[in-house]
Amino acid sequence: xxxxxxxxxxxxxxxxxxxxxxxxxxxxxxxxxxxxxxxxxxxxxxxxxxxxxxxxxxxxxxxxxxxxxxxxxxxxxxxxxxxxxxxxxxxxxxxxxxxxxxxxxxxxxxxxxxxxxxxxxxxxxxxxxxxxxxxxxxxxxxxxxxxxxxxxxxxxxxxxxxxxxxxxxxxxxxxxxxxxxxxxxxxxxxxxxxxxxxxxxxxxxxxxxxxxxxxxxxxxxxxxxxxxxxxxxxxxxxxxxxxxxxxxxxxxxxxxxxxxxxxxxxxxxxxxxxxxxxxxxxxxxxxxxxxxxxxxxxxxxxxxxxxxxxxxxxxxxxxxxxxxxxxxxxxxxxxxxxxxxxxxxxxxxxxxxxxxxxxxxxxxxxxxxxxxxxxxxxxxxxxxxxxxxxxxxxxxxxxxxxxxxxxxxxxxxxxxxxxxxxxxxxxxxxxxxxxxxxxxxxxxxxxxxxxxxxxxxxxxxxxxxxxxxxxxxxxxxxxxxxxxxxxxxxxxxxxxxxxxxxxxxxxxxxxxxxxxxxxxxxxxxxxxxxxxxxxxxxxxxxxxxxxxxxxxxxxxxxxxxxxxxxxxxxxxxxxxxxxxxxxxx
Amino acid sequence: xxxxxxxxxxxxxxxxxxxxxxxxxxxxxxxxxxxxxxxxxxxxxxxxxxxxxxxxxxxxxxxxxxxxxxxxxxxxxxxxxxxxxxxxxxxxxxxxxxxxxxxxxxxxxxxxxxxxxxxxxxxxxxxxxxxxxxxxxxxxxxxxxxxxxxxxxxxxxxxxxxxxxxxxxxxxxxxxxxxxxxxxxxxxxxxxxxxxxxxxxxxxxxxxxxxxxxxxxxxxxxxxxxxxxxxxxxxxxxxxxxxxxxxxxxxxxxxxxxxxxxxxxxxxxxxxxxxxxxxxxxxxxxxxxxxxxx
Numbered sequence: 001x002x003x004x005x006x007x008x009x010x011x012x013x014x015x016x017x018x019x020x021x022x023x024x025x026x027x028x029x030x031x032x033x034x035x036x037x038x039x040x041x042x043x044x045x046x047x048x049x050x051x052x053x054x055x056x057x058x059x060x061x062x063x064x065x066x067x068x069x070x071x072x073x074x075x076x077x078x079x080x081x082x083x084x085x086x087x088x089x090x091x092x093x094x095x096x097x098x099x100x101x102x103x104x105x106x107x108x109x110x111x112x113x114x115x116x117x118x119x120x121x122x123x124x125x126x127x128x129x130x131x132x133x134x135x136x137x138x139x140x141x142x143x144x145x146x147x148x149x150x151x152x153x154x155x156x157x158x159x160x161x162x163x164x165x166x167x168x169x170x171x172x173x174x175x176x177x178x179x180x181x182x183x184x185x186x187x188x189x190x191x192x193x194x195x196x197x198x199x200x201x202x203x204x205x206x207x208x209x210x211x212x213x214x215x216x217x218x219x220x221x222x223x224x225x226x227x228x229x230x231x232x233x234x235x236x237x238x239x240x241x242x243x244x245x246x247x248x249x250x251x252x253x254x255x256x257x258x259x260x261x262x263x264x265x266x267x268x269x270x271x272x273x274x275x276x277x278x279x280x281x282x283x284x285x286x287x288x289x290x291x292x293x294x295x296x297x298x299x300x301x302x303x304x305x306x307x308x309x310x311x312x313x314x315x316x317x318x319x320x321x322x323x324x325x326x327x328x329x330x331x332x333x334x335x336x337x338x339x340x341x342x343x344x345x346x347x348x349x350x351x352x353x354x355x356x357x358x359x360x361x362x363x364x365x366x367x368x369x370x371x372x373x374x375x376x377x378x379x380x381x382x383x384x385x386x387x388x389x390x391x392x393x394x395x396x397x398x399x400x401x402x403x404x405x406x407x408x409x410x411x412x413x414x415x416x417x418x419x420x421x422x423x424x425x426x427x428x429x430x431x432x433x434x435x436x437x438x439x440x441x442x443x444x445x446x447x448x449x450x451x452x453x454x455x456x457x458x459x460x461x462x463x464x465x466x467x468x469x470x471x472x473x474x475x476x477x478x479x480x481x482x483x484x485x486x487x488x489x490x491x492x493x494x495x496x497x498x499x500x501x502x503x504x505x506x507x508x509x510x511x512x513x514x515x516x517x518x519x520x521x522x523x524x525x526x527x528x529x530x531x532x533x534x535x536x537x538x539x540x541x542x543x544x545x546x547x548x549x550x551x552x553x554x555x556x557x558x559x560x561x562x563x564x565x566x567x568x569x570x571x572x573x574x575x576x577x578x579x580x581x582x583x584x585x
Numbered sequence: 586x587x588x589x590x591x592x593x594x595x596x597x598x599x600x601x602x603x604x605x606x607x608x609x610x611x612x613x614x615x616x617x618x619x620x621x622x623x624x625x626x627x628x629x630x631x632x633x634x635x636x637x638x639x640x641x642x643x644x645x646x647x648x649x650x651x652x653x654x655x656x657x658x659x660x661x662x663x664x665x666x667x668x669x670x671x672x673x674x675x676x677x678x679x680x681x682x683x684x685x686x687x688x689x690x691x692x693x694x695x696x697x698x699x700x701x702x703x704x705x706x707x708x709x710x711x712x713x714x715x716x717x718x719x720x721x722x723x724x725x726x727x728x729x730x731x732x733x734x735x736x737x738x739x740x741x742x743x744x745x746x747x748x749x750x751x752x753x754x755x756x757x758x759x760x761x762x763x764x765x766x767x768x769x770x771x772x773x774x775x776x777x778x779x780x781x782x783x784x785x786x787x788x789x790x791x792x793x794x795x796x797x798x799x800x801x802x803x804x805x806x807x808x809x810x811x812x813x814x815x816x817x818x819x820x821x822x823x824x825x826x827x828x829x830x831x832x833x834x835x836x837x838x839x840x841x842x843x844x845x846x847x848x849x850x851x852x853x854x855x856x857x858x859x860x861x862x863x864x865x866x867x868x869x870x871x872x873x874x875x876x877x878x879x
Binding site for chain 1: 667723724725726727728729730731733734736737778779781785
C-alpha cells in the first residue's frame with residue numbers, strides 16, 4: 001500500500017482546493033463493492049458525482065421494490081454490471097385476490113432488456129410477478145451463467161417452465177418455487193435435469209401438488225453433494241424421505257413431504273436414525289398431515305433447529321409441547337392455531353430464544369369453530385419469550401389489556417401483525433374499541449417497522465400511530481377508523497412510512513389528498529372499498545405528475561367511485577401495459 | 586361437523602347482526618360474479634330438462650373433466666375468487682371469498698359497498714358460494730394467502746369432530762373412499778384428502794381408470810399411458826360416456842361437483858363412475874335435495 005499512499009498524498013496536494021474525493025476510482029469502487037445493503041448504496045450514491053459513478057459501477061445486485069417505479073432500460077443504463085436482480089410486482093393485497101387478473105407485472109419485458117444488457121445475469125428473485133412458461137424458457141436459454149431462480153407468489157407459469165429451467169441451466173444452484181399460482185402439470189420436470197448436473201444447492205418445490213418422479217429426485221439429490229436446502233412436496237412419502245436423507249445428511253434446511261404414511265417399526269427406526277444423522281439441520285418445514293405418533297422421529301434432529309415451520313401440520317397442543325421440548329434453540333416458529341393456547345404456553349416455556357412467532361388459522365372461514373388461539377396464548381408467549389420481535393397472530397378474540405401486557409413483556413417488536421378475524425370486533429371483555437391496544441404497541445415499541453391493525457378501531461388508533469410510530473414503514477389497515485382524520489394523522493406523522501395499504505375504511509378524498517407531498521417519499525399507497533372518488537384521484541394525479549395513480553373499477557359500481565386505488569411513485573411514467581380494468585389517471 | 590345448508594341459507598338474505606355493530610357497505614350490492622352463477626344455473630337447467638349431460642355440460646367451454654361449472658381460465662369453477670382475480674392458476678378453491686352481505690358502518694357513514702357477494706335466492710345450492718361458515722364472508726378476509734387457504738381448505742385439520750369419515754382408515758390421516766367404475770373388473774381406493782379440489786380428483790381418476798376406458802374403445806392391449814393422451818381420454822369422456830357420482834351420508838347418489846370441495850370430502854362415502862345412460866334421473870334428485878336444503 002506504500003506506493004498507493006504516496007500517490008494519494010500527491011493527488012491530495014494537487015487537488016487541495018477542489019475539495020473532492022481524491023480516491024482513484026478503482027479504489028473507491030473496490031471499497032464500495034463491499035457494501036451490500038441497497039439502502040446504504042443509495043445513500044452513497046447521493047454523496048457526489050464521483051461516488052454516484054463509483055457506486056453504479058460496483059453494484060452487482062439491484063433490488064426493485066415496485067417493478068413499475070422504474071423501467072428496465074433505466075436500470076440497465078445506470079447499473080452496467082448487475083448479476084442479481086430482485087423484483088417485486090403486484091400490490092400485496094393481490095395475495096388476497098383483491099387485484100384483478102391480468103393486472104400486469106409481467107417479467108418478460110425485463111428479461112428482454114436483461115438478455116441484452118446483462119448476459120451474465122446469475123440470479124433472479126421475483127415476488128408477485130407474472131411469468132409465463134415462454135419467459136422461463138427465454139430465461140433459461142438467454143443466460144449461460146444463470147444460477148439462482150426464486151419465485152414467490154408469482155403466477156402465470158406451469159411445470160413446463162420449470163422443465164425448461166432444469167433442461168438448460170447448466171450452472172443452476174438454486175431453484176426455489178414458493179407459494180405460486182402454478183399450473184401443475186405433473187412431476188416430470190424434475191427428470192429434465194441432465195445426468196451430468198450436480199450443482200444444485202437449493203431445491204424447493206413444496207408448492208407443487210402432483211407426484212414427482214421419485215427416482216429422478218433420488219438420483220438428483222444423490223449427485224448434488226452441495227445440496228443444503230431441500231423442500232419436498234406433499235407427494236413425497238415418509239419412506240421416500242428417509243431414502244433421500246440417507247444421501248443428503250448434510251442438509252441445513254429440510255421440508256418434508258407428507259408425514260403420515262403408515263410405517264412399520266423397522267421403517268420408523270430407520271427414519272429416526274437417518275434424521276439423527278442430520279446434524280446441520282437448522283430449518284424444518286413441511287410435515288404435511290403430520291401424525292403425532294411419528295413426530296418423535298424428529299426429536300434427534302431438532303437440537304440445533306432455529307426455524308420450525310409447522311404451519312401445514314395441524315398439531316394439537318400436547319404434540320407441540322413434546323416437540324418443542326427438544327427445540328431449545330428455536331428462534332422462529334410458525335404454527336397453526338390447532339395448538340391452541342395450551343400449545344402456546346408450551347412455546348413460552350420451552351423457547352426462551354424465540355424471536356418470531358406466526359400463528360395461522362386452520363379454519364379461518366368458520367365461525368362456529370371455538371378452537372384456535374386467544375389473547376391468553378399470546379400473553380403466555382410474551383412472558384416466556386422476551387426477545388420476541390416479530391409476530392403474526394390470527395385470533396378470534398383479543399383485549400386491550402392483553403396487548404398492553406404483551407408489549408410490556410416484549411418491547412422490541414419490529415413487526416406486529418395482529419389479525420382479529422372478525423372485522424370490527426371490539427375488546428371482548430370491555431366491549432371497547434381496540435384503540436388502546438395499538439396505542440400501547442406504538443408507544444412502547446419504538447423500533448416498530450411494520451404494523452397491521454384489526455378489531456374495532458376509531459380514529460384514536462391512528463392518532464396514536466401518527467404521533468408515536470416514528471420508525472413505522474409499513475401499515476396495513478382494514479375495517480377501521482371513523483373519518484378522514486384517521487388517515488390524515490398517519491400521513492401527517494410517521495416520517496418513515498413507505499407502504500400504506502387500506503381496505504374498507506371510511507377514508508375519503510380529503511384523507512387521500514392530505515398525503516400529496518408524502519406519496520413521493522413512499523413506495524406505494526393502496527386504498528380499496530374506501531370513500532375515495534374518481535375526482536379525488538384525478539386531482540391527485542394532476543397535482544403530482546411523478547406519481548402513477550391507477551384506479552381499478554369493479555363492474556356495476558358507481559361511475560364516480562374509485563373502488564380500488566393504487567398510487568406509487570415512478571420515474572418510468574405511467575405504465576403502458578395496464579389491462580382495461582385498470583385506469584391510469 | 587357438517588354445516589347444513591339450512592343455517593347457511595337463512596343467512597343469505599341478511600347481514601348477520603352480531604355483537605359487532607360496526608359494519609360497512611350497503612346490503613343488496615350485487616356481485617359481478619353473478620353472471621358466473623347464472624352460467625351454473627343454466628347448465629343445471631339444461632340438465633333438469635332431461636338433456637343427457639356429460640361432463641362437458643358441467644363446465645363452460647369443456648375440454649377437461651372438471652366438475653360443475655367454471656369461470657373458465659383454469660379457475661375452480663364454483664368457487665372462483667370474487668374478482669375472478671385468480672392469481673393462482675388452477676387451484677384456487679376459495680369458497681371463502683363468497684359473501685352474504687357485509688358489515689355496515691354504525692355511524693351511518695356508509696362508504697363503498699363492501700366487496701362481497703350477495704346471495705339472493707339462487708337456484709341450486711350447487712352454486713357453492715355457501716362456504717362452510719354461516720356468517721357473512723368478506724372477499725380477501727382474513728388476509729391469508731391463497732396458497733395457504735387452498736391447502737388448508739382441502740385438508741382441514743381434524744379436531745375432535747372427525748367421526749364423520751365413514752371410510753377413514755387412519756382417523757385423521759386420510760380419507761380413503763372406494764371408487765368403482767361401471768364395467769371395470771375391480772375397484773380402486775383414493776384418498777380424498779390428498780387432492781386440492783375437484784380438478785385434481787378428476788385428473789387422478791382419469792389416470793387411474795384410463796386403462797379401462799382404452800379397453801372399452803377397443804384399443805386392445807394398448808394400456809400404456811404414452812399412447813393414450815390425456816386429451817384423448819377427455820374426448821371419450823366428452824362423449825358423455827361416463828358421469829362421476831358419489832354416495833353421501835344419507836345413502837343418496839349425487840352428482841360430483843355441486844357442493845364445495847370441503848363439504849364433499851366430508852360427506853362422500855364412495856365414488857362411482859357411472860355410465861351416463863344410467864345417470865339420467867340423478868340430477869333431478871340432486872336438485873331436489875338442494876332445494877329442500879335451500
